[in-house]
Amino acid sequence: MLFRWDQSRGFSLCMAVLTVPVTLGAIYSAYLIYSGPDPSITALLLRAGLVYLSTSIRHDFADRFRNAGKARSLGCSQVPVYPHKDPILGLDLAWQQVRRRKNHTVVEGFIDRFQRYGHTHYQLALGQRIIVTDDPENIKTILATKFEDWPIAGARLHAVLPLLGPKSIFSSNGEAWHSARTMLRPAFVRDQVADFRCFERHTENFIQRIPTDGSTVDLQELLLAMSMDSSTDFLLGYSTGLLTENPLPDTREFTRAFGEAALKSSMKALVGPFLFKLPDRELDRNVKKVRDFVRYYLREVATEKAGNPKYQDSERAYVFLDELLKQDAPEEFVVDQILSVLIAGRDTTAMGIAVCFWFLARHPDAVVKLREEILSANAHDPTWEQLKNMKYLNSVIKESLRLVPPVPMNTRVANKDTVLPVGGGHDGRQPVFVAKGTPVRFSLISMQRRQDLYGPTAHKFSNARWLDDKFRPGWEYVPFHGGPRVCLGQQFALTQIAFVLFRVFQRFKAIEAADEGPMRLATSLTASFATGVPVRLTPA
Template identity: 35%
Template sequence: MDLNPKLILLLLAALGLAGISLRRYLHTRQFIRRHNCQPVTRTFNKDPFLGLDILSGTIRAIKDHQVLQRGAALHHIHGNTLKAKELTSTIILTIEPENIKTILSLNFTDYSLGHRLEPFRPLLGEGIFNTDGAHWAESRALIRPSFARDQIADLTLLEALSIGTLKKSQGELGFADAFQYSQQAILTRSLLGPLNAVYRDRKAEECDRVCREFVQEFVEEAVRAAESRSEKEKETGSETKHKRIFSHELASRTSAKERIRNELLNVLLAGRDTTASLLANLFFVLAKNPAIWEKLRDEVAVLQNRPPTYDELRGLKYVEYCVNESLRLHPVVPRNGRKAIRDTVLPLGGGDDGLSPAFVPKGTVVAYYTYAMHRRTDIYGPDAEEFRPERWADGALRPRWGYLPFNGGPRICIGQRYALTEASYVLGRMVQEFRELESRDPGPWEENLSLTVCSRNGARVGLVR
């Protein structure tokens, strides 16, 4: 009997694929038995193949600026841990504090941010925000000393509140505009995934170049400053007194210019829009709550119109509660995710009732919706949708991993204390200066969602002395 060689090849390939699938199936079955876990089965998708049934709802939510609200509603209806189809891939969504603790801390090494590297690389290169493993650990060690207490307790820099953004020259593509566009392009690349191979955005390339060149000037200056400082110290044999400047500090720890530039861009991306969004969200809500402003005025009266010291600032408890509450109701990093790099387990969410430990197959993205978790009524009570700073009083509320504006575990936000100091200082000083804060925006808070989320209409307010 004559056998067609093409047919034989086809048969062998089919057998090979079947073998791989069988091995994978047996391995999964054994893993599930050994760990006493169940696959996540709860879902809101009716189309189990591509998840196309939810597409129209997603598009409507994007148009109505209600993506976050929709995500919270889906969890509310279907459960705290769900699986969802996103075209060809299946992701797991969770708003379970114990699961998030497991991803970010207990089983930290089972997950990676590998999916973040490529979309961010054209702007950030490789740095603390988009790498894993040894590269990330080195970045973290390089940057951490700059966020020590003595570095952030110096509030004098914050007193000059204006950063002169309204003075920029017209016409040319300024850094701020370029940085904005480059961030939008990151989001597009993240969504396109493998399609990036055939996608090109020349404006994004130009903006990335503008940003890198802008930062490069600071790198050159920092390296020169670090060299001259080290020469002086060699001459005198003692440490010279100097103002602490982040780029100079980095340059004193490494002379690799590309590394300094990348880390500066990484930290700028992580720290700029986040703190700005927090302030805009906070002032938007405060302007609609005169009674809270009044209470803040009472608290800061103790300072008798002097700018507060770092310790005095930390003593302003109601200021702290307002900032906490803004980050709860409008967490500026409202959703996040990690990719499993091996088969692993979450403590909750498996099986039809969602109560068994959940199986997470290697390669699955586990996304967590901080925005939705922060509105869980079983954690925050029936008024979880309300802005009520008093809920933080006396330390009675202890949501632990149920409150996560800055993430947790080894990759917890390195600028957390700095950002809270900055935001509290701005709030405290504004309260001191202005008797009333009035809303000039009749509508409710609406999302403007990109890498972070901020108030779509900014914070249109009137200030009365």
Template identity: 25%
Template sequence: MFETNYRVFFAKSVARLLTPPLLIAYFISRFFLGPLDALFAPFFYLLVSLIWATFVVQSERLYQRFDARRRGAVLVPEVKGRLPGNIDIIFRSLRCAREGYPLSDDEERFEELNADTINLRLLWSDIILTREPQIVQSILATNFIDFEKGLCSKFGFLFGLFGDGIFNNDGEDWKAHRALTRPFFARERVRDYDLFSKYSNIAISLIQHRSLQNESLDVQDLFGRLTLDAAGEFLFGTTDLQTLSLPLPPSAKRSKLGPKGTQPDDTVAVGTYSGFVRAFEQIQVSIIHRFRVGPLWPLFEWFKDSTQEHNEAIDAWIAPLITQALENKKMRAGKGLTLEEGSLTDHLAESTTDVKLIRDELMNILLAARDTTASLLTFMCYFLAIYPEVLKKLREEILTSLPKESPSYEDMRNLKYLRACLNETLRLFPPVPYNARASVKATTLPRASPLERPFYMPGPHASISYPTLLMHRRKDLWGEDADDFLPERWLDAKRLRELTMDPFRFLPFNAGPRICLGQNFAYNEASFVMVKLLQNFDTFELRQKQDAPEGALPPEFWKNLSGRAACEQVWPQNAITLYAKVRTRAFLIRRETNIHFQTGRSMDLYGHVNVPRMITLSSPY
């Protein structure tokens, strides 16, 4: 099983590929050429293998042309690389990962072919890339049954990340997983504002403490902790994480880089925040490296699975929670009781005793509940720091409606500009910037114009990816200001009508039957945190240049690029979710010479120091 030994699966795949030409070469040499010279034999076998591979590739392409013509379709435009099998494209992707803007290499390929759907043909395999909403709609909704997770499933690149959870399954297994988790995301659960308030207040105290010390704060680290603590209680039923109570990374340039930003304190033991989160983040970075390397990734991990060590650190924290949930189930059964309220762990334990299944499901949902919301909050704060006029307008809306009190669900619905800011952040920096499917069978893909012939989609198992980040920034879909942060576009009636007519151009939470179950939870949590933040602070200052560690600032050559790269002040990068290098370091809440106090005081976590609830802030921005 590849699920337990990807090396065996890869070896079998290579054997299936090489066996026919080797057998052909053997029979030719035995019955026609006689015994081969020891020096000549390897070259002969190689020659036959190359001829066989050429025959297979050309015959497959011939069949695709015939099948496409039969279906009234055309083949997707192909990228023409400089090296055989387009392997130079892989090198370009790796170089882009090191120093380029996210997905800029894919955007270059779209521009080179002047097309919104292209075929990379990596190693002579069909790997289709699209940023056309009509095609994405077909994949995710109208022709949903013709596509599956494919190479992105537990049998491919995502090996070691999602296991047997909901993100890695198709068909009836996926339906069973979704039915298992859907009830937990009922409306009354995702509106648990007491939970949001609890952790938001702690986070605000931490910001106030740094503010009074006139020190910068890494908000990506802070939001990662906030969302993890909230997810820990919401999903796992535990308040033991308390990551917001652990030491924050030092301010200014004393901090270190971790796998996805600022590294937590190294003195924190494995199994707690540092070990668990660093492992969870490093796995995501490893997975993206596999995507860039392509189908040959098992060769690079032949002697060591890049996810194994990190999974051991994750299990050290999560296994005791599952064990406790199963013990609680036994206790209830012994007393004849049923589960009425409880965490997702408790609900999963009610349905199965399979520890691995519970563990995998929890990790799937944790990624959706924690990393995506932390990404949204981080990039929204980034925008508010560099667009003070938006910050001022948003804060006025919040203080007019909610000067002090915690918001309710109905209050949130009335904060139109807040929702517009969240949506605009999700448009420019979607938490999941890249997604993929594979064909179940050969089919066709619709075009933007009904006058154009559809594209031919090979099958089965041909890969098709859709970079949401690039689709969200297409100027022909969003206007010439598509690269600009402009929340007002979400309040413009004409633009909203266009979006309503073509909803698949905006997909921060996916769409169709596999739409994100935690969408409302993410919106509610992010909205609540931003309300509490802007009730307490009125100015953010981006301290990237002054306080970011070496290597965290965008490269100088970005200034000569087009689009957002030319003006970006942080270094966005993509793992499974989008993040900022060194966690968008840093957003300083600065004090004015004169500090204005409002009634009400909050307790600071460090030494129980009383600090003002409201600070009037100043920024030289």
């Protein structure tokens, strides 16, 4: 582990004191120039910049001095620091992040840094000091034990705010968050989760698009379309129809804008939140298209639902929008919640299913055993209870989500001076002081691949581990997060994943990968496969 000598309290005090004469000298120099016979605007601006810079540095080191004293009083230890070539802004790591995003190796970069510099360490994000961690004890503290200390803020808030709005369950805190969660919770009770009638139609449309002649198909593309169709059906009572011959007008443009806005927002958040202060017409246009699309159909549903059969779904007793309209919520609040559920329902579910197919295409032995379990169930239309009790099917799902959780990384910001339980000291097991306003970025995907937690096969697909009754991971396995903000749609997503796998392997006896390259993940608000999931399936 690498510790920096500039973390010491004495060094911080010395730097804070040394910047004082620099600041005073710059102010005096600016005064002399201004009072001279021919003051130079350029020279004055340069002095003003020097005053601002030296003052900022002085405040920074003064804060470090105070925080070092607080840390010592709380028994906290120093944290390893990433060895930046640019110790001021951390531009070296920022450019590395940009390159890795283009090469779709962001996840590999995080895993490598955790192995090199410790499971909890500091790094710079365009001048801001942040903590990164993949330690389950720290993640538990952030998501559960000290939940109130860690609101949605900083990079994560910036990543979702443009697209989802300020009242979304994913962007709000405190009472606003509680209100949003209370409103959304009825959508995910067991009666809704166990009702397959809506999802059945879209699963059938998905299967009909799979070639039966052994030709290659990208399942990720089909799954995103299927989950968009099923999500809008569930939310509004009608479907975008991407997998039908007659999709709704502007649906494909909406889908494109939705994806591009999510990607641009997450990229800015990863590199540095200050980028959101810069104008971005492309992002603004895409966000407007997305929200206008939802707003238009929301109004259509609100005004025509009662009398127009087009908006009545006799096969489904529950429509999400019905519940929102009953509560007479403001229109923009409803738009925020619909987009929140949409991104969870579309992206999370589609990725969860895609990950299972990606691994099964490379493990034919698992496909054989999975089909044996499915056929032995002797059920053409499985019930929720049957799917839940299928051990091998669920072991495949759990192992796939262990290796690739739908939201691989997340961020919280401390709203007060607080402490993380581990990460400090030379052994990495000492408590860590976290000053108010410090972002902490935690990585679920690297935590769930740690060999010290999952053994030597941590990086490999081995669903057999979940068939061992003694294997019961705690906070080492949280693909849907945990604590008060645990994903409301967790059971909804798991049930849909199980249902699709059941249906597909009723009809197909084998799946084969059509590409031989390594896994390459694109990271946006959620993960996805950068090159899709090209496979060939063999009918039963």
